[in-house]
Amino acid sequence: MFESTGRFSDGPFADYAAGLTVMNWLVVLLKLLGAAVAVYSLTTNPKHADALGVLLWGAFSLLSLYALGSVAEAAAILAGLTGHRDDITLASIAYVAFFTLLAIAFGVLAFAHSRRFDLTRRPRVLGALGAPLVLAVLLLGVPALLVALGLMPSL
16 A cells, blocks of 8 residues: 555655565565465365464464554553553554454464364474564564665664
8 A cells, every 4th residue: 555655755754765665565475474374274284284383373473462562552552651542543443453353363273273283382382482583583684684775764
């Protein structure tokens, strides 16, 4: 949506437009990967059940952390610690509810897959702990790389 509207091509973020384009497409790729993992997990006998388990547990943990972080942010706003109460809109509540629903759905898939293929603890822990770490590296490393390549100014 951001790319088709040119939202960042002018205004306060114009200098960051190229970098934000790269980050937006990275997010699109991650969402497509998540959708592919969810659909593939529904197959009768997927190859590489352990690797699929890692991805399912990773998606579950990432979405759960995201939803919990959003709820914590809303609680901080309601407590008067940050932002304004007017920042909490019906659209923002629906957004958090949607990601909470996705977290629950991936949790169901992860637990079901683990039981169905009798996964050991290793793929579950690797996914649950590894995915947030990988995402953190991406969200810190890619912008640093974009700055180094001159596609984005440094902060």
